[in-house]
Every structure is written in C-alpha cells, then in structure tokens.
Amino acid sequence: MLxxxxxxxxxxxxxxxxxxxxxxFCWDLREFNHISYHLTDPFWVYFRSIILFLFLTAIGWSAYISKSQNCNQSQSNILKRFLMRQGKLLLAAVSISLITYITFPSQWIYFGILHFIFILSFIHYPFASLPIISASIGLFLFLIYQLTDWLLFPNIHYLITNDFGAPKYTLDIIYPFPWVTCIFIGPLIGKALSNVHLQTSLLTNLLSWLGQHALNIYLIHQLILYTAVKLTTDLLSHLN
Known part of the structure; x- marks a missing residue:
C-alpha cells in the first residue's frame, strides 16, 4: 500500500x-561576476538559515507522518521502510561528496545537509511519533547550545580538517548545533499544521511538485543552474 x-x-x-x-542561482551569478555580495552579509546568512530551517523541520515532520501513518504495521516493517529511505539518502550524500571531490577537490562537500540529515534521522527516529517529547529535547539542546560551550562543532571541524585532511573551506557544511533542534521540533510543527489546507493555485501546484521531488531536484538543480549561467556568460563574452 502506497x-x-x-x-x-x-x-x-x-x-x-x-x-x-x-x-x-544567486551564488552562480556571483561566481561569474554578474552580481557582487558577501556570503557573510546578514541578508544571505538569514536567507540560508530560513532554507535550512524549512528543510530540517520538514524532515522531522515527514518522520512524524511516516510513523503515524504506519502505526498499524509491525515494527519490523516500519523499520524496514525507514532503512530503505536512509539507504537512498546515504547514496545521495555519497554521490554529492564524490561529484564535488571530482569537480572541486579543494572545496568538496564532506558534511553537507544530506550527510547531516542521514545521521540525525537515526538519532531522531525513536522520538518521531512523540511531538511534545521531541520538541522538548530540541529545546533542551538549543538551550544547552546557547548557554554553554559544550556543543561547539568547530572543535570537531578542526579535528577533521587537520587530522583527517578534509578541506578547511567546503562548498557546504552544516554545524550540528543549533540545527539539530529543527529536526526535533519538526513533528510538533507537523502536528500543528496537520489540518491546514491552502487553496489550489498555480503557485501551490508548483510548490507541491517541488516538494514531491525535493531530493532529485537537490541532486541535479545546481548542475543545471551552474551550466546555464556558465554557457550564458560564455555567449555574452563572445557577443561582446
């Protein structure tokens, strides 16, 4: 049953x-000098943060729905479905690492969002069907992160880059904290929005399609965008 x-x-x-x-797309335009900005500018920092928040809370929300919908199935079947999804995610994460290693060997992605989601999904899985408990754990971790220095990832980052030879600058890296909080509050957001229904329109149809194919789009969109910007840049340079 689907x-x-x-x-x-x-x-x-x-x-x-x-x-x-x-x-x-804006990053690609910047790479080819069509626009100029710093990735550390507040606007772009907050923009990226919003994207991460949406993606990561959606992971927790999806896990909540999956476990809730399959509550009548045996635990072994639920676990099997979860491991199959994790297998696809691991394959996608490894593919991103290999592709970026071949294309950008000095900046390859070794712990981007897919790697982060793969690991955190295992940690969060036991709590996915318990929105209040899950959100409480997320809030607790967030407070520990804000009030102490116990959960600082840069210490681990230093170890990875100096002792294991990973590049200090990578095209994408997700520090576990405070972002782990988002996955843990995802089930509560899903429960709160479970009865929300938006009117169908061209925009909602587009967003729905993007959401249904999120992983595939993630894997190929930058190849298409980067290539398109590069070809356009080359064409404009020849015309000039």
Missing part, C-alpha cells in the same frame, strides 16, 4: 526547494 502524501508538507518542503534554487 503511503498517502501530505499536501501541506509537500508545499512546505517545496518552499524550501524554491528558496534553495534562488540562493544557488
């Missing part, structure tokens, strides 16, 4: 995909 999709979650995830493509 799992019934949640249209609100698809829209939510689709918004994240759309913003991600806009962010990366």
């Amino acid at each position: 799992k019934k999709r949640n249209p609100t979650l698809d829209l939510y995830r689709g918004l994240a995909v759309l913003l991600m493509m806009i962010f990366h």
